[in-house]
Amino acid sequence: MTIRAVVFDFGGVLFDWSPHHLYRKLIADDHERQWFLDNICTQAWNTEQDAGRPLAEATQILIDQHPQHRYLITAYYDRWHEMLRGPLPEGVAILQALHTANMPLFGLTNWSAETFPYARKHYPFLQCLRDIVVSGEVKLIKPDPAIYHASLAQVRAHLADIQPSEVVFIDDVADNAEAASALGWQGIHHVSAEQTSARLRELGVGF
Structure with a gap:
């Protein structure tokens, strides 16, 4: 895999x-x-x-x-x-390390369409992401399977033949990570940056 x-x-x-x-x-x-x-x-x-x-x-x-x-x-x-309050440095460090390693990166967030532009404007690290599904924009919400389908479709716009098992999803809410896993993704429940990094390496992601 x-x-x-x-x-x-x-x-x-x-x-x-x-x-x-x-x-x-x-x-x-x-x-x-x-x-x-x-x-x-x-x-x-x-x-x-x-x-x-x-x-x-x-x-x-x-x-x-x-x-x-x-x-x-x-x-x-x-x-x-x-x-x-601002970025979580250890989580952003994982994002930036993966970006440096040329891993295609995406976002999937439960966030109001009206407040998300503030984050886009003030946090340049989001530019590491090729694309982002914002729940308030698509009017779907995690853990509804439909929003994961929307995210996978977005990823496939960049990587046409990618399969769910080739996609990792990292979320601090267990139900959201488990919903991704139920659809065949590699869901990671983010408890700490250390544990998430270890799980990524178990999955063969080098960074």
Whole structure:
């Protein structure tokens, strides 16, 4: 078996993103902040935007439901860039080492189409990727098999005869990595850069 392409997830692999980075500035109490993120601006709500729902619509839905939290709800996307602390150096080091070794690289991320341009503009290492499937642009979301099919089609636009078993997918969410494996890809659950590097080498990827 020969690995001919590597596909990277972004959050938790290449980027340090968390609502807590912003809301620590807005809600000092740890328990109060956690309650807000568990009950108002939840991950499930954010995922709907990653799947293509407009940010303005999503914000208004929550304001209508919880008007007393208008300020905190509005801050979620008005100050979204403050949730993106920056790159994860060890993950980016893997990306750049593979790029230097001439491995074809791609991205597959659950990310809002409206916020992703900020990442493209501010993080040049994304230029190592030949192409990127952004969930909010295709209106599909991991771990739906359809988004993996879209990613494979994108990879095949560059490497026409590539097979799923020749593609590695790296994601920090186990369900997402397992969904790729279920479709015949080489899914890697990213727990640490050291473990991911070791697994890549087991698969015969030299870098």
